[in-house]
Amino acid sequence: MATNRERLRRWRRSLVIVFAVVGPGIITANVDNDAGGIYTYSVAGATYGYSLLWTLIPITIALIVVQEMVSRMGVVTGKGLADLIREEYGFRTTFILMGLLLAANLGNTVANFAGLASGMSLFGASRFIAVPVGALFVWLLVVRGTHRVVENVFLAACVFYIAYPISCFFANPDWSHALISTVKPSFHFDRGYLYMTIGLVGTTIAPWMQFYQQAAVVEKGIKIKNYALARWDVFIGCAMTDVVAFFIIVACASTIFVSGGRHISSAADAALALRPLAGHAAQILFAFGLVNASLFASSILPLSTAYYVCEGLGLESGINKRFREAPTFYWLYTALIFLGAFIVVVLRESQQVPIILLSQVANGILLPCVLVFMLRLSNRRDLMGEYRNKRFFNIVAWATCIVMISLTTLLLVSSFFPGRLPV
Amino acid sequence: MIYFTELEHLPSFDVKGEYLGRLFDLGVDPSQNSLRVASYLVRTPKRNLLCITHDQMQSISVRAAQTRVPAAEIRCYAPDEGMMRIKKDVLDQQVIDVDHRKVVRVNDVDLDIRPTNGHTDLRIVAANVGVAAAVRRLLQGLAAKHTIRLVAGLFPSKVIPWEFINLIELDPARRVKLRISYDRLARLHPADIADILEELGRDEQKALIESLDEETAAQVLSEIPTRLQAALLESFPVGKAADIVEEMPPDEAADVLQEMPPETSAEVLADMGQEEAEDVRELLGFEENTAGALMTNEFVFVGDAATVEGAIAAIKNFEGPLESIHVVYLVGSTAVLTGAVPLARIVLAESATPLKELVAEQLISLPFHADQKEVVDLFHKYNLVTLPVVDDKGYLLGVVASDDVLELMVNRK
Numbered sequence: 088m089a090t091n092r093e094r095l096r097r098w099r100r101s102l103v104i105v106f107a108v109v110g111p112g113i114i115t116a117n118v119d120n121d122a123g124g125i126y127t128y129s130v131a132g133a134t135y136g137y138s139l140l141w142t143l144i145p146i147t148i149a150l151i152v153v154q155e156m157v158s159r160m161g162v163v164t165g166k167g168l169a170d171l172i173r174e175e176y177g178f179r180t181t182f183i184l185m186g187l188l189l190a191a192n193l194g195n196t197v198a199n200f201a202g203l204a205s206g207m208s209l210f211g212a213s214r215f216i217a218v219p220v221g222a223l224f225v226w227l228l229v230v231r232g233t234h235r236v237v238e239n240v241f242l243a244a245c246v247f248y249i250a251y252p253i254s255c256f257f258a259n260p261d262w263s264h265a266l267i268s269t270v271k272p273s274f275h276f277d278r279g280y281l282y283m284t285i286g287l288v289g290t291t292i293a294p295w296m297q298f299y300q301q302a303a304v305v306e307k308g309i310k311i312k313n314y315a316l317a318r319w320d321v322f323i324g325c326a327m328t329d330v331v332a333f334f335i336i337v338a339c340a341s342t343i344f345v346s347g348g349r350h351i352s353s354a355a356d357a358a359l360a361l362r363p364l365a366g367h368a369a370q371i372l373f374a375f376g377l378v379n380a381s382l383f384a385s386s387i388l389p390l391s392t393a394y395y396v397c398e399g400l401g402l403e404s405g406i407n408k409r410f411r412e413a414p415t416f417y418w419l420y421t422a423l424i425f426l427g428a429f430i431v432v433v434l435r436e437s438q439q440v441p442i443i444l445l446s447q448v449a450n451g452i453l454l455p456c457v458l459v460f461m462l463r464l465s466n467r468r469d470l471m472g473e474y475r476n477k478r479f480f481n482i483v484a485w486a487t488c489i490v491m492i493s494l495t496t497l498l499l500v501s502s503f504f505p506g507r508l509p510v
Numbered sequence: 511m512i513y514f515t516e517l518e519h520l521p522s523f524d525v526k527g528e529y530l531g532r533l534f535d536l537g538v539d540p541s542q543n544s545l546r547v548a549s550y551l552v553r554t555p556k557r558n559l560l561c562i563t564h565d566q567m568q569s570i571s572v573r574a575a576q577t578r579v580p581a582a583e584i585r586c587y588a589p590d591e592g593m594m595r596i597k598k599d600v601l602d603q604q605v606i607d608v609d610h611r612k613v614v615r616v617n618d619v620d621l622d623i624r625p626t627n628g629h630t631d632l633r634i635v636a637a638n639v640g641v642a643a644a645v646r647r648l649l650q651g652l653a654a655k656h657t658i659r660l661v662a663g664l665f666p667s668k669v670i671p672w673e674f675i676n677l678i679e680l681d682p683a684r685r686v687k688l689r690i691s692y693d694r695l696a697r698l699h700p701a702d703i704a705d706i707l708e709e710l711g712r713d714e715q716k717a718l719i720e721s722l723d724e725e726t727a728a729q730v731l732s733e734i735p736t737r738l739q740a741a742l743l744e745s746f747p748v749g750k751a752a753d754i755v756e757e758m759p760p761d762e763a764a765d766v767l768q769e770m771p772p773e774t775s776a777e778v779l780a781d782m783g784q785e786e787a788e789d790v791r792e793l794l795g796f797e798e799n800t801a802g803a804l805m806t807n808e809f810v811f812v813g814d815a816a817t818v819e820g821a822i823a824a825i826k827n828f829e830g831p832l833e834s835i836h837v838v839y840l841v842g843s844t845a846v847l848t849g850a851v852p853l854a855r856i857v858l859a860e861s862a863t864p865l866k867e868l869v870a871e872q873l874i875s876l877p878f879h880a881d882q883k884e885v886v887d888l889f890h891k892y893n894l895v896t897l898p899v900v901d902d903k904g905y906l907l908g909v910v911a912s913d914d915v916l917e918l919m920v921n922r923k
Contacts, residue, residue, distance in 0.1 A: 165712030173602050178617060178647040310741045401615030401639065 110238075111303035112158065112317070114387070115296050116150075116324030117245045120331050121384035122202020122354055123195065125377055127290045128332045129357035131283050132339030137261075137268035138275065140336055142284055146291050147329045149487045153458070154321050156465050156476070156484065157297045161304030162314050163474045168301040168457075169399030171464050184456060185396045187449040189419075192295055192392040194446015196427030197439060199388070202381035204431055205355030209374040215432060222428035225386040226421065244383040248331050250376035255334040257369035258361065260341030269333070285498045291328065292491060294453040297461060299391045302398070311474075338365070338373070389423035451499035458488040511635065514596055514619040515646045516572050516655055522552045522562070523574060524581040531555060533575060535597040536621075537590075538634065540689040545672065547621070547632035550575065551587055551595075559587035565629050572655050578629060592687040596634075599677065604710060605637060606676040608694045611702040613709035617643035620669060637675050640668030678714045685721065692721045700726065704733035716745050719754075728757030731766070735921075740769035743778070752781035759831070760786070761806035761914065764793035793908070801885050802878035804918065805899045805908030806834075812865065814840040814848045819861040821851065836895045839906055840865055847898055847906040849873055875900050878907055882918060889915050 131139045157168060164171065173181040203221050204214035228237060300321075309317050339357055342364035351357050358373035393416050397404035403413035410417050430439060462484055466476050476484065520533040531554035539548035550562040561584070568578035577584065594600070600616050607614050618638035624631045642665040649658045676695050679685045695703060695718075703722075707715050707730060719727050719742055731739045731754065743751040743766060755763045755778055767775040767790065779787050789807055796802030808830030812820050821838045828835065838856060840849035849869035859868055874888060875898040888897060889912060897910045 163712070165710075165715065170604075170711070173615065177602055178644065179650075182644075182648055308735070308738055308741065310737075310744070312744070400644065401617065 110242075110320065111161075111300055111307055112154065112320035112322075112324030113245060113327065114241055114324075115154070115300045115303065116328040117248060117331075117380075118299070118384050118387045119291060119293065119296060119328050120248065120380055121195070121199050121388075122206075122377060122381045123198045124290045124332070125202070125335060125380060126354040126357075127286050128335040129339045129354055130351060131287060132336035133343040133351050133357060133360070135275075135280060135283060136340040136344040137265050137337070138273050139280075139283060139287065140265060140268040140333065140340075141270065141272040142287055143269065143329045143333055143336075146288055147325055149288075149491065150292055150325045150328065151322060152480075152484050152487050153292060153297065153461070153491075154300055154325060155318060156461055157301040158304050158317055158321050159314065159474055160461070160465050160471070161301040162309050162311055162317060163471055165305055165308075167305055167395055167398050168298050168461070169395040171470070172460055173399050173401075175464060176460065181399045184453065185399050187453045188295060188298065189392060189396060189423075191293075191446050191449035191453060192388050193423060193427060194443050194449070195293075195295070195388050196385055196423055197430050197442055197446070199381045199385040200427050200431040201439070202354055202377055203385065205353045206358075206374050206377035206381060209355055209358055209370070210378075218428050218432050221382055221385070222424050225382060225389075226424050228386060229390055229420070230417070241383065241387070244379055247379040248327075248376065250372040250379070251331050251334045251338070254361070254365070254369040254372035254376070255338040255341075257372070258338045258341045258365040260337045265333075265337045265340070281497075282501060285494045285501070287332075288491065288494050289447075289450070289498050291332070292454070294450060294457045295388065295391065297457055298395045299387070302391065302395055314474075338369070385424070385427065389420050389427070392423060393417075393419035448499060451495045454495050455488075455492040458491060462488060512570075512572065512621050512623055512632075513638070513643070513646060514601065514621065515643075515650045516658075517570070517575075517621070518597065519651065520570075520572075521574050522550070523576045524584070525568065525576070525578050526580060527576075528581055529555075530560060530577070530581060530584070534559065535595050536632065537561075537593040537595050539593055541592060541687070544689060545634050547596075547634065549587075549593070560584050561587040564631055567630050569625075570623055570630050570632065591681075591684050594677070594688050599679075600637070604678060604714065606678065606695060606706055607639075607670045607674055608676055608698065609670065609674040611698055611706065613706055614639045614670065617647055634672050636669040636671050638667065638669050641665040642667035678710065678717060680713050680717050682717075682720065685717070690721075692718070696722055696726050700729035701733045703730045708734060708738070712741075715742060720746075720750075724753045725757045727754050732758055732762045736765050736769050739766045744770060744774060748774075748777045748781050752778045755790070756782050756786045759806055760789040760793055760808060761804070761908075763790045765803075767794065768798075796878060799882050800878060801876045801880045801882065801897075801899045801910060802907065804882055804885060804914055805878075805910045806830075806914075807908045808834065809839060809896075809898075809909040810835055810837075811839040811841050811906060814842055814866060816840070816865050817861065818856055818859045818863045818865065818868075821856050821865055822861070834911060837909075838865070839898055839909075840869065841906055845906060846904040847873070847875055847900050850898065874898075876910075877902060885910055886915055886919065 160168070160171065169181065169185065172184065200218050200222065204218050207217035208214065228240060232240070304317065338361065343351070343357065343360045346364055351360060354377050355374065358370050358377065361373055362370040394404050396419060397413070397416045402415045404416040405413065408416070430442060462476075462481075465471055466481065468475055514536070517533055517536070522530045522533055524530055531552045533550060534553040535551040536547045537549040537551060538544065538546065542548060546564060548564050550564075550567060552560040552562060554560060562577055566577050566579045566584065568576045596619050600619060602615060604613050604615055606612075614637075616637045616639060619634060620636040620638055622633040622635050624633055642662040645662045645665050646658055649661065653661070674694075676692060677688070677690050679688055679690050695706075703726070707718055710718065719730070722730065731742065743754065746754070755766065758766070767778065770778070779790065782790070792807055793802075793805070810821075810824050810828050812824045824838065825835060836853055838851045838853065839847060840851065842848045849866065850873055851865050851868045852870060855868040856865075872892075874892055874894065876884060876888065878899050878901055885897060888894060895912050898906055899908045899910060901907055
């Protein structure tokens with residue numbers, strides 16, 4: 088009896104530890120599959136079939152390397168990435184980085200409200216209703232909701248990503264072909280294929296993720312001795328991102344690509360194209376997944392942006408503070424959401440292009456800076472002690488960063504000179 | 511008034527007008543004078559660091575600095591742990607604003623130029639955390655200094671006088687050398703210190719708790735989430751952790767020990783004083799989320815035959831915090847709870863009055879295995895301040911206080 092009770096208690100204890108650690112990695116990774124991500128994966132599948140699937144494995148590894156590093160820094164130092172950069176590289180550098188982050192995430196927010204609009208249009212809702220209602224919902228959730236409600240809503244949103252694997256099964260793909268393509272690299276030396284690869288990498292590994300993950304780890308107060316578990320949170324989260332990506336690519340490849348290929352200009356287009364080939368249910372699921380992902384990302388991105396911009400600049404922040412105590416924080420958050428929604432509702436698509444371009448440029452400049460700062464910080468003995476990067480890890484990490492930086496530079500160049508990639 | 515941002519990179523010359531280099535950092539020697547800049551670090555064109563002492567400095571302005579000795583007399587900079595450096599240790603770092611009870615990040619440092627018998631001294635006046643200082647940092651070196659002053663003047667400025675600034679130094683030895691004391695901070699309410707603590711990074715939290723005396727540390731820890739308490743206590747040597755836990759109220763101590771791994775909490779318990787450890791051990795056995803896990807075993811009780819005089823004697827002998835006493839409990843010969851007497855009735859009664867005549871009409875209590883929801887409901891329904899907890903035979907085991915219930919409610923939210 089007593090031993091049973093003891094065992095029960097120990098079991099409950101370990102469960103408590105799991106819940107105390109799990110979250111940041113998984114939430115970050117799921118927000119990563121936002122409207123932009125879903126669109127990119129759909130296009131990859133629709134245009135190149137299974138032949139881009141192999142890139143998912145190196146992308147996952149790169150993502151894990153990067154996210155593990157920030158997660159570790161968060162656990163060991165108990166400080167956010169913006170804080171560490173401020174303390175190490177001074178005010179001006181931080182200010183510029185935060186400005187870029189703001190620009191990048193405004194673009195991301197716009198992309199997600201656009202995703203919401205196109206997803207809801209499949210359910211027959213006008214964007215003039217869907218976007219304002221969505222924006223208000225997201226804003227109220229964070230400003231009025233308690234911490235517990237917000238967390239539960241976010242976790243529920245993570246679960247809904249199951250919509251993609253299910254809709255993929257409806258598409259009835261050639262599984263063996265898909266799996267072989269995942270492990271067997273194939274190269275095409277045409278320009279479009281290269282763009283697409285770069286696009287995949289760029290959409291999966293974005294600079295906001297490093298800030299968000301580290302802040303979330305700090306917020307959660309994960310202890311150093313539980314770090315092994317936190318690392319699993321990162322692994323599982325990163326794997327989840329790319330598993331969802333896998334199913335989206337496969338769904339589009341086995342239907343749209345196989346039936347002769349077709350140009351798709353939005354994620355909702357992909358859902359529409361699925362219908363004649365995989366059935367009505369697949370379309371509904373795909374569109375539902377898109378709406379879910381868009382709403383999820385458009386609440387977390389503005390919130391987290393406001394959070395670390397304020398932290399880096401030494402201003403009061405956090406949803407547990409009142410409006411009067413942290414005015415900049417709330418204004419930033421509100422402005423990002425309403426500006427994002429406004430742009431989608433009022434501006435025509437062609438008018439949105441400069442904003443998306445600006446956001447891409449900001450991302451492109453930001454990523455190399457963040458990666459290099461991160462690598463240098465996580466090698467500091469006084470900061471990280473015995474948890475600083477090991478030599479082998481450093482080789483892998485630097486290699487990853489150099490590849491990432493070159494790809495981002497290419498993406499940046501290509502977005503300014505479409506069709507003139509210097510290869 | 512002059513700002514550090516205006517002094518950084520200031521061209522410096524020796525007495526003969528020979529160029530030395532640019533000002534790199536300012537050093538303060540707290541063992542001499544904690545407000546005076548004791549040395550000026552100048553980076554030469556060859557990237558060596560010179561160290562000009564304060565009495566070698568002839569004049570300083572926004573345009574240039576000039577020493578009153580020739581270059582040959584200025585020595586090279588040798589790293590000195592006992593020197594607090596403005597740029598390295600203060601700028602961009604988190605410091606505690608003791609006056610406003612919060613953690614701030616320093617954007618700039620305000621200094622005062624004071625000619626002093628033949629040389630010039632700089633005095634530290636305040637840490638600048640406002641938007642104006644941020645604008646100065648942003649524009650520093652990009653525009654003329656008077657233009658920057660003009661532009662920055664358009665923005666609100668926020669300064670914290672230097673005497674209200676508490677630096678956070680991680681290295682205990684250096685803390686002593688820099689004479690960083692947390693006296694002012696320790697005089698704040700523990701709940702305020704706890705708020706400050708939660709804003710800091712892991713190592714800073716540890717440094718802060720380390721520098722408080724055990725009693726204050728225990729009070730502060732009692733105000734932060736249990737998980738953070740455990741993480742901090744685990745980072746200390748067992749002896750230090752035990753000293754702090756000893757000072758905590760037994761129910762808080764039991765909570766945090768249950769949060770720690772069993773081996774660690776056993777070590778801490780073994781290292782605590784006999785009596786305190788016993789109090790905590792009594793509380794450790796109760797299931798989570800029950801009334802037993804919420805209660806404390808520090809309360810005042812007397813035999814049910816006692817008089818007001820006896821109750822007052824019991825209060826005088828009580829070892830727990832006096833402000834926690836609201837009720838004196840009566841127990842029968844077998845320690846069974848028989849009544850509760852509100853403190854106010856005792857105060858107003860004659861000393862010979864038997865307590866039985868003063869008991870509250872309804873005796874409300876709960877068994878230790880009752881769910882915490884029931885506890886909350888009873889507090890709400892009967893407007894309780896404290897609630898006695900009994901076992902199945904009616905023995906008085908402990909008391910739940912309203913502040914613990916309030917905390918439970920806030921955390922559930």
